[in-house]
Amino acid sequence: MPTRRTNTRLDVAVPVMLYFAGNLCRGIARNVSSGGAFVETTHKIPLGTAVRIVFGVGDGGRELAARAEVKHQICLNYVDPTQKTMALLGIGLRFIGFEATLPADQLDA
Numbered sequence: 603m604p605t606r607r608t609n610t611r612l613d614v615a616v617p618v619m620l621y622f623a624g625n626l627c628r629g630i631a632r633n634v635s636s637g638g639a640f641v642e643t644t645h646k647i648p649l650g651t652a653v654r655i656v657f658g659v660g661d662g663g664r665e666l667a668a669r670a671e672v673k674h675q676i677c678l679n680y681v682d683p684t685q686k687t688m689a690l691l692g693i694g695l696r697f698i699g700f701e702a703t704l705p706a707d708q709l710d711a
Contacts, residue, residue, distance in 0.1 A: 677689060
């Protein structure tokens with residue numbers, strides 16, 4: 603099946619913070635490109651929601667912030683090696699633009 607992706611994707615695991623509609627949550631960005639990213643998170647964020655995502659939170663390095671829109675959601679249910687039922691939530695984001703980061707107390711979606 604042909605792919606529709608036009609941007610090179612990086613298979614990474616980067617901690618992120620998501621700011622949306624007055625809410626804040628943590629996540630792990632994976633499969634990142636210049637056009638978007640997949641983010642594992644414990645929060646369900648509705649399709650079409652405007653999100654501010656900050657990459658590199660807490661790693662002591664530079665942070666990168668972007669504005670994005672939630673384009674899709676997934677929920678995977680699985681059984682771990684101990685036979686415990688688990689769930690993974692994630693969202694697909696389309697980047698709208700990148701911006702300079704601000705101190706955490708000034709970050710709003």
